[in-house]
Amino acid sequence: MIMAVTLTGVFGALFAQDKSNLSDKALSAQYKYEIDVLNSEIKTAKIKLKADQKNVELRTDLETKEAKRKEVKSKKKIIDNAIKSKAASEKAEKKAEKAAQKADKAQQNADQRAADAKSLKEREK
Numbered sequence: 001m002i003m004a005v006t007l008t009g010v011f012g013a014l015f016a017q018d019k020s021n022l023s024d025k026a027l028s029a030q031y032k033y034e035i036d037v038l039n040s041e042i043k044t045a046k047i048k049l050k051a052d053q054k055n056v057e058l059r060t061d062l063e064t065k066e067a068k069r070k071e072v073k074s075k076k077k078i079i080d081n082a083i084k085s086k087a088a089s090e091k092a093e094k095k096a097e098k099a100a101q102k103a104d105k106a107q108q109n110a111d112q113r114a115a116d117a118k119s120l121k122e123r124e125k
Contacts (some may be wrong), residue, residue: 028079030084031073035076038068042062046062049062
């Protein structure tokens, strides 16, 4: 159990990054990692608390970790929603571009038909 906590700390140090430089997807992955680590720590704290239910320090530690997990989950949800919104926006932008291209092509075809009709009328005269 001590080994797991030690390894968690080592991996935490390896993956600790300045979050302001991360892309939304990388930030979401970082938050997922933090949530997983907190879940492990909470599980460990609950096991320790079962053995020593009167230990106030363990109870406080557990409550702190659960609050931190809730905070990180909230941040992850915000980032995930931003990713979804950005993807939807890009999709709508591409759709609008295609519609504009289609409209331009239709206008060109209409102009060409009008020119053809005009030249046909001139020939008939």
